[in-house]
Each structure stands twice: as structure tokens, then as C-alpha cells.
Amino acid sequence: MDIRLTVNGRPHTLDVDPRMSLLDLLRERLGLIGSKKGCDHGQCGACTVLVEGRRANSCLALAVAMDGLSVTTVEGLADGEHLHPLQAAFIEHDAFQCGYCTPGQLCSAAGMLGEPGPSAVTENLLDDPELTPHEIRERMSGNLCRCGAYVNIVSAISEVAR
Amino acid sequence: MRPFDYARAASAADAVRRYRPGTMYLGGGTNLVDLMRLGVARPEHLLDVSRLPLDAVEEVRGRLRVGAAVRNTDLAVHPLVRARYPMLARAVLTGASGQIRNMATVAGNLLQRTRCAYFQDVSRPCNKRRPGSGCPAIEGDHSNLAVLGHSGACVATHPSDMAVALAALEAEVHVTGPGGDRIIPMPGLHRLPGDAPERDTVLEPGDLVTAVELPPPPPGASLYRKVRERASFAFALVSIAAVLDVAADGTVAGCRIALGGLAHAPWRAERAERELIGRPATGGAFLAAAESELEQARPLPRNAYKVPMARDLIVNTLEELAP
Structure with missing residues (x-):
């Protein structure tokens, strides 16, 4: 399925399998490997990203359900060379x-x-x-x-x- | 994860119209996506209802109507919830983690499944997951499972904190479905396992929770308290939502007690409530009422600790609520 997703300010259009988690999409499709797969059950928080500015476990979010939303990962926290x-x-x-x-x-x-x-x-x-x-x-x-x-x-x- | 197709419903009516066997509604996904990954939930069609316009908390004629898609965080921090239903705000805030509360919806919180380890392990029998296959928890690890209202088929507990507060507040669950609209008063949504533990609730196939409506809060002081194995981000071993109204002469004018972590459904301690009305609001009366309620308990070898834990929690909470 095609989805549109803005990640760290950059818009993407991606064809994703409905089974894919947001975490897997970030890591495997977009190469943003900052977000980590710890437990893959929402229990450890290593996959936490901001969705529409609110923190969420990206392992529990299906990528298809994020269509049209804006995601910030750890790679997007810094302002250029200036650390958050x-x-x-x-x-x-x-x-x-x-x-x-x-x-x-x-x-x-x-x-x-x-x-x-x-x-x-x-x-x-x-x-x-x-x-x-x-x-x-x-x-x-x-x-x-x-x-x-x-x-x-x-x-x-x-x-x-x- | 088994393949499925995904669609987003345009409205509650659209969701019900599109429902067919094999469909599951998707809210925040914090429990369902995990269960799908574990192979416990195997929908063929996933119908996303998380973005339906059921996301408002609004006052309607002195009652508070909470849309089914309101996120747990937004419910807990809503000014009217904090001011009028502090027990509910507290219950929601003691559940899960900040991340999960941001994602999880009110309806999803109500409809989350048990965290019984056997239910979540597809390599083991489980009457709730595979009816008729047996319940290994009864002979196995049931240390965090039910002591009240369980059956020979299932000793699972319902994990929600929010539902316990809603049971004490006598909230109404608004449902739409193929059979029309209806209202289910809490704690009537969840059922005891009996010989059909595969059914957590009284909902029928295709039913969609659209809102939870809170009647005006009952008079008296209220508390939600939770005993768990670590200080945060853990399910309740035992929890309590209690309201106590003490008359000028020191007797109990009104009392509501709902218990979590003890049964397949939030457990309304009606026997204890009945016994307390008109009695002096003292520790002795609270203990007698708690013991009377818990006479119904049928603990298993590894969860017998829950009975004195629940007794002490009831007594301590009521003592704290008494003026």
C-alpha cells in the first residue's frame, strides 16, 4: 500500500506491506537506524520516536496506519551541527x-x-x-x-x- | 505475522458496514499489533478506526462523554476529568507508559486482552485463544491470575486500570453494531469466563465502541490505588477504585468499591458495599466488609497472596477516605 510520511521534515511516498511496523520502515526502508529494536513489544522504549510531536513506540505502530503523519526520530533532534x-x-x-x-x-x-x-x-x-x-x-x-x-x-x- | 488487508473506516457506520468475519478494528494498536506479532490475533482484515471523529471529551447535560478514540493521555490530563473524576485520571495515569498512553485509545483500553502468559504463547494450550484446548495456568504459573469469579476453563484477569475506575463510576459504554446502537453500563461490558472464556466481553461480532459516558460523580471522596511488582509500568497485582461518602454522624452513607487484578472483569465488591451502608466508617467495619467480600475468593496455590493483599488494600483505602 502507498503511504505518505514526513520523517525528520522530509516527505516520503512509500509502498509498504501492511504488516510492516513503523520501526522496521524507519530502519530498513529509510536507513534511519537510530531507533532501536529492543523488545519489539512496547516494553523497553528503545524504538521511541515522536509522531506528530508525541512520543510513541514505533514497534507497535503499523506503518500503514501512519499515512499522512509526521515522524521525528533521534536523527532529527539536532539542528544541523547543533545538538538538541x-x-x-x-x-x-x-x-x-x-x-x-x-x-x-x-x-x-x-x-x-x-x-x-x-x-x-x-x-x-x-x-x-x-x-x-x-x-x-x-x-x-x-x-x-x-x-x-x-x-x-x-x-x-x-x-x-x- | 499473517498477511491481512488494511483499510481506514470513514465513520463508525462505515466501519460497521464494512465489518465481515475475519475483521478486527484497530485503535492505537498497543495491544493488538503485539498480539498479531505473537500470532495470537490473526485478523484477515484490519479496519482502522483510530482516526474516526470519536476523539472529543465533551460535557453533555452534566455528564462527560469521552469518545472511543480519545487517547489515554488526553483523557487523563483533561481538566474536567482531573477535577471531577480524579479516580479515573489516576487510574489511567497508573497504566502502561507515557508512550503507550499516547497511542492507546479509550475503547482499546477496555478491549485489551489478558496478559496471561499462556494466552500470549501460541505453543501452549489456552481455552481463551483456542477453545477446548485446556488451561495450563491452573496447574502452572497463575501467580498473577484470578482469585474471584474464575472457572475450570480460565483463570485469566482483565488487565485494565481504567476499566476498574469506570466500573466504580458506573460509566456507560456506547456501542454501535450490526444490531443497532446500545448502551452497556459498567461493569457489565466484561464477563466472567464460565465455559466460554474466548469471550472477554458481551460485545457481538461487528460491534464498535463509540464512546464512554460518565454520569455525574457520586458524592464522597475517591481514590484509585494499585499494588504492583515495580513502582511504574506494570500491571496490577491488585487495584482498587473506591468512593466513600460518610454522613455527619460518622456512618457510611454511600460506598463504591471496584477491584482490579482479581478477576476476568473489573470486580464490583457489591457485598462489601451493601454491608458498609449505615455502619460506622471505622477500620473494624471496613475489615469485616472486606473479609465478607473475599469469602467468595477461590485462590489457587500460587496466587493465594492476593486475598490478604486485596483485604488490606480495601481496608487501607477506605481508612484513607474516611474523614
């Missing part, structure tokens, strides 16, 4: 070890910073709370890091959230 503030903060805070989860962490954090409102750990649901480390940990729980670099991931995101 989250990318710079991840380097500054040494927020990774093996790096496999990092593209998903970056896209998830970028989406998360734009999500208003409370989380499950917010005391008062009417608040738009400050992003404390506790809040960040809850909001980033869809991204696993097997190296356990969470402490530095949280401090990197905290710096950008300020």
Missing part, C-alpha cells in the same frame, strides 16, 4: 553506557518535556507539577536501560527541564 539540548546534556552527564537505549531515551524525554499535566506520582492532580527527579523517573518509566544509567539519565533530563 537533551543530546548535549546526555553527553555532559554521561547518561549512557552501551548507548543502545539512548535514542529512545532522547526521543522519549523530548516528548515528555512537552507533555503537560500530572503523572501517577503527582500529589495534586490539578497541578502542572515541577519536573522533580521523582516525576522524571515516573514519566520515563517506558524506557528501560539495561546498563542501569538511570541516575545520570535523570540528571541530564533534569538539567534540560529546568
